[in-house]
Amino acid sequence: MDNLKLISDYYHFSEVFDRLIYSKKNQNNKKNSFENLKKEIEKLSTIYNKNINNLVFADGSKNANLMIIGEAPGSVEEKMQKPFVGDAGKLLDKMLSSINLLRKDTYITNVVNFRPPDNRKPTTTEINQFFPLIKKHVDLIKPKIILLLGSTALETFFNKKYSITKIRGTWLEIQINNKIYDCLPSFHPAFLLRQPDQKKFSWVDLKLIRDRLAKINSVYG
Numbered sequence: 001m002d003n004l005k006l007i008s009d010y011y012h013f014s015e016v017f018d019r020l021i022y023s024k025k026n027q028n029n030k031k032n033s034f035e036n037l038k039k040e041i042e043k044l045s046t047i048y049n050k051n052i053n054n055l056v057f058a059d060g061s062k063n064a065n066l067m068i069i070g071e072a073p074g075s076v077e078e079k080m081q082k083p084f085v086g087d088a089g090k091l092l093d094k095m096l097s098s099i100n101l102l103r104k105d106t107y108i109t110n111v112v113n114f115r116p117p118d119n120r121k122p123t124t125t126e127i128n129q130f131f132p133l134i135k136k137h138v139d140l141i142k143p144k145i146i147l148l149l150g151s152t153a154l155e156t157f158f159n160k161k162y163s164i165t166k167i168r169g170t171w172l173e174i175q176i177n178n179k180i181y182d183c184l185p186s187f188h189p190a191f192l193l194r195q196p197d198q199k200k201f202s203w204v205d206l207k208l209i210r211d212r213l214a215k216i217n218s219v220y221g
């Protein structure tokens, strides 16, 4: 009897040990993948030929269900090396808190990870250089939902012209590496700062996100 208990304890502990090693390996692999992605993005650092070309990689939790993708960093973001920390970012924080989310519960990045000169929109050629990298980024996070802020993020993933006014608030699907992601296009907070009367539509979209996340949490716990 004692022997049997010893054997069963042995198998139990070796299984726990194997699982610990496996999860540590997975964490290390994931860490390496993020570091590799950062290095790949860094290779594009000369794209804008400016004095400062700080990489603005991402902010938030790598385990987030919600990934938020904007266009490109502005000057405050470039200085702080964090996405969405200027005026548009402050509004984004408020938008998130209106549906009881903190930025640390989400994962935030941009299509383009360096600030274009004079805060201009990135060109199609520039976006095409970053596109494989933002796809890798999504593939590493594997979010349950993607919130695409503004027409640049939307058109990057769907490779066609859209009217953000018409399509916002409509769930769309994108496939990356054999996985389908649910995406919601919505107004960019910088646009909402210019046109505050449009916030009512943004609120509709935020509630869609809130309800979808609640459903996901009830299924995945």
Ligand code: URA
Pocket: 070, 071, 072, 073, 074, 077, 082, 083, 084, 085, 086, 088, 089, 110, 190
């Ligand atoms: N606008 C964006 O699209 N991204 C940022 O990080 C800041 C402003």
